[in-house]
Amino acid sequence: MSDAAALRCRSLVKRYDPGVVAVDGLDLEVAVGECFGLLGPNGAGKTTTVEILEGLLDPTAGDVEVLGMRWATDERALRERLGVSLQETHLPDRLSVGEILTLFRSFFARGTDPDEVLRAVSLEEKKSAWYSKLSGGQKQRLAVACALVGDPELLFLDEPTTGLDPQSRLQLWDVIESFKKGGGTVVMTTHYMDEAERLCDRVGVVDHGKLIALGTPRDLIASLGGQEVIEVTLVAGALDEAVVAGLPGVHGVRHVAGGFALAADPLHVALPALVDHLRASGHTLERLSTRHATLEDVFVALTGRLLRD
Amino acid sequence: MTEGPSPRSALAELTLARFRLFFREPSALFWTFGFPVVLAVALGVAFRNRPPEPVQVAVEDDGGAGTARARQTTAALQSDQVRVTVEDATSARADLRGGKVTLVVTPGDPRRYRYDETRPQARLARLLVDDRLQRAEGRRDPTPVADERVTEPGARYIDFLVPGLLGMTLMSSSMWGIGYLIVELRAKKLVKRMLATPMRKGDFLLSFVVMRALFVLIEVPVLVTFGWLAFGVRVEGSVVLVLAVALLGALSFAGLGLLVASRAQNTQTVGGLMNLVMMPMFVGSGVFFSSGNFPDAAQPFLRALPLTALNDALRAVINQGASAQTIARPMVVLGLWGVASFAAALRLFLWR
Numbered sequence: 001m002s003d004a005a006a007l008r009c010r011s012l013v014k015r016y017d018p019g020v021v022a023v024d025g026l027d028l029e030v031a032v033g034e035c036f037g038l039l040g041p042n043g044a045g046k047t048t049t050v051e052i053l054e055g056l057l058d059p060t061a062g063d064v065e066v067l068g069m070r071w072a073t074d075e076r077a078l079r080e081r082l083g084v085s086l087q088e089t090h091l092p093d094r095l096s097v098g099e100i101l102t103l104f105r106s107f108f109a110r111g112t113d114p115d116e117v118l119r120a121v122s123l124e125e126k127k128s129a130w131y132s133k134l135s136g137g138q139k140q141r142l143a144v145a146c147a148l149v150g151d152p153e154l155l156f157l158d159e160p161t162t163g164l165d166p167q168s169r170l171q172l173w174d175v176i177e178s179f180k181k182g183g184g185t186v187v188m189t190t191h192y193m194d195e196a197e198r199l200c201d202r203v204g205v206v207d208h209g210k211l212i213a214l215g216t217p218r219d220l221i222a223s224l225g226g227q228e229v230i231e232v233t234l235v236a237g238a239l240d241e242a243v244v245a246g247l248p249g250v251h252g253v254r255h256v257a258g259g260f261a262l263a264a265d266p267l268h269v270a271l272p273a274l275v276d277h278l279r280a281s282g283h284t285l286e287r288l289s290t291r292h293a294t295l296e297d298v299f300v301a302l303t304g305r306l307l308r309d
Numbered sequence: 310m311t312e313g314p315s316p317r318s319a320l321a322e323l324t325l326a327r328f329r330l331f332f333r334e335p336s337a338l339f340w341t342f343g344f345p346v347v348l349a350v351a352l353g354v355a356f357r358n359r360p361p362e363p364v365q366v367a368v369e370d371d372g373g374a375g376t377a378r379a380r381q382t383t384a385a386l387q388s389d390q391v392r393v394t395v396e397d398a399t400s401a402r403a404d405l406r407g408g409k410v411t412l413v414v415t416p417g418d419p420r421r422y423r424y425d426e427t428r429p430q431a432r433l434a435r436l437l438v439d440d441r442l443q444r445a446e447g448r449r450d451p452t453p454v455a456d457e458r459v460t461e462p463g464a465r466y467i468d469f470l471v472p473g474l475l476g477m478t479l480m481s482s483s484m485w486g487i488g489y490l491i492v493e494l495r496a497k498k499l500v501k502r503m504l505a506t507p508m509r510k511g512d513f514l515l516s517f518v519v520m521r522a523l524f525v526l527i528e529v530p531v532l533v534t535f536g537w538l539a540f541g542v543r544v545e546g547s548v549v550l551v552l553a554v555a556l557l558g559a560l561s562f563a564g565l566g567l568l569v570a571s572r573a574q575n576t577q578t579v580g581g582l583m584n585l586v587m588m589p590m591f592v593g594s595g596v597f598f599s600s601g602n603f604p605d606a607a608q609p610f611l612r613a614l615p616l617t618a619l620n621d622a623l624r625a626v627i628n629q630g631a632s633a634q635t636i637a638r639p640m641v642v643l644g645l646w647g648v649a650s651f652a653a654a655l656r657l658f659l660w661r
Contacts, residue, residue, distance in 0.1 A: 090497035
């Protein structure tokens with residue numbers, strides 16, 4: 001990629017003592033202004049990777065370069081330009097939203113007025129409320145606000161919406177999108193595929209500490225061979241997978257819980273062919289549905305497992 | 310993006326946050342201000358000056374001819390200082406074993422005193438009873454005596470106690486206030502979160518020290534004023550010197566608190582470590598009774614403890630009006646503890 005990389009890492013390895021390898025030779029490059037998502041199930045090594053990139057963990061091996069600088073030599077200068085939101089932070093219960101934000105602002109030589117950040121995350125009305133009185137979504141938006149108050153060029157978000165209700169997730173997505181619009185670079189982890197598809201320009205799928213796929217959400221979905229998925233459940237018996245896979249418009253068949261999922265494209269060719277085949281082979285349908293393929297399907301196709309297993 | 314109004318320094322903001330958190334935590338307020346006051350009141354009441362307890366004495370009366378003599382003895386003894394019961398031999402001895410009386414008198418020739426010699430109270434009863442009986446029987450003292458009883462402020466138990474409580478409070482509020490807070494912040498991953506900003510580590514640690522120093526300016530006047538108003542405990546020496554001693558003590562214990570908290574991952578661990586460090590000093594450093602009561606062999610060790618040094622210096626200034634020069638030794642001991650523990654804490658501190 002170009003020289004305008006916000007972040008580069010090569011052959012990143014993190015090994016914990018009793019032979020546990022959390023990160024196993026990871027290469028990444030994130031361009032300035034890009035929103036990059038690390039996807040993977042719990043325990044895939046996403047948080048370890050991000051914390052190494054954030055300079056909070058030392059890698060066992062490998063090379064990290066952030067905004068053209070290195071942690072070993074430029075830590076303070078780097079910290080001035082980064083915003084970090086950890087996966088789990090309990091801010092002090094008995095400090096108010098405004099007090100917490102002012103505190104974090106004071107750590108940075110230059111930054112954004114706390115009131116302005118509060119507006120950006122829609123917490124103006126909670127300015128004098130204690131942290132302990134906030135809802136989960138409000139706490140998470142405050143955590144992101146603490147990352148934004150230093151006016152960062154690069155924002156790290158580790159599972160920013162895990163455990164939040166749909167409304168809170170949407171609010172947080174708005175915050176992240178407006179940061180992107182301002183020209184900021186985002187590196188985030190998530191195990192929500194819809195989140196990655198909505199926010200990320202590119203995603204890297206991580207499993208067992210390795211990058212198993214990298215690209216735009218659209219490209220990754222396209223790599224399945226079909227943009228659409230047909231899910232079929234039969235009353236009895238099983239599909240002849242070899243025959244079904246050979247039907248026009250069908251690009252792949254796999255077992256899913258209770259039935260089969262077909263990668264299909266175009267749908268208007270695959271669907272009639274499938275119905276004809278079912279009729280000819282005497283199967284009775286219990287259920288048939290179609291939907292757009294998602295990154296979830298990509299993950300299942302790559303690993304044979306569901307993301308949230 | 311805008312710069313906003315010029316922000317206060319990180320150190321000022323961190324210190325402000327410590328203060329806010331402290332005053333919003335009722336239990337912390339109680340342990341710092343309420344507890345020492347409650348303790349001083351309780352102990353002040355328990356050890357208030359009052360007439361000495363009368364000694365409890367039993368006079369044996371086995372009936373018959375002895376009864377007249379027992380009556381005579383009882384009459385000679387009965388007074389403010391001696392409370393007498395007349396009993397038969399069996400019940401008198403039972404009362405002696407049970408501690409209801411400290412001395413049993415058997416009238417006769419010779420008169421017998423039965424008591425436990427290892428109990429100071431019993432020896433006192435023996436002297437008192439014998440003195441009264443001998444006088445009643447006509448003994449005269451070769452030299453007349455006059456008693457002067459000491460009850461004036463400055464020499465009472467409460468005068469000894471208040472500086473000790475002040476020292477103890479400075480120790481426990483510094484240690485808990487810093488150690489517990491840091492470990493809680495670490496357990497909540499807030500230390501890690503702050504480390505992900507350009508915050509200086511020194512500012513973070515220094516904010517605790519500044520908070521302690523400022524707190525001494527509240528804590529010490531509150532307790533000293535309470536001691537003066539409630540018990541008439543006066544500061545004989547310079548109030549400024551008391552503050553200076555307290556400040557050095559608080560900073561020294563702040564260092565110890567940092568050291569204890571430097572690696573602990575959860576509040577249970579740090580609580581145990583705190584008690585391990587503080588318990589020997591509660592007992593051995595002369596908070597409630599003089600550390601001089603311990604054997605000579607233990608003295609060099611006890612005098613090297615920071616709380617002993619702090620209590621010695623506080624008592625010297627508050628009770629005896631000592632000058633800065635006379636308390637140089639305990640001040641040096643405190644200073645060394647402070648410097649050494651800070652240095653060790655900085656090296657050991659677990660940031661991530």
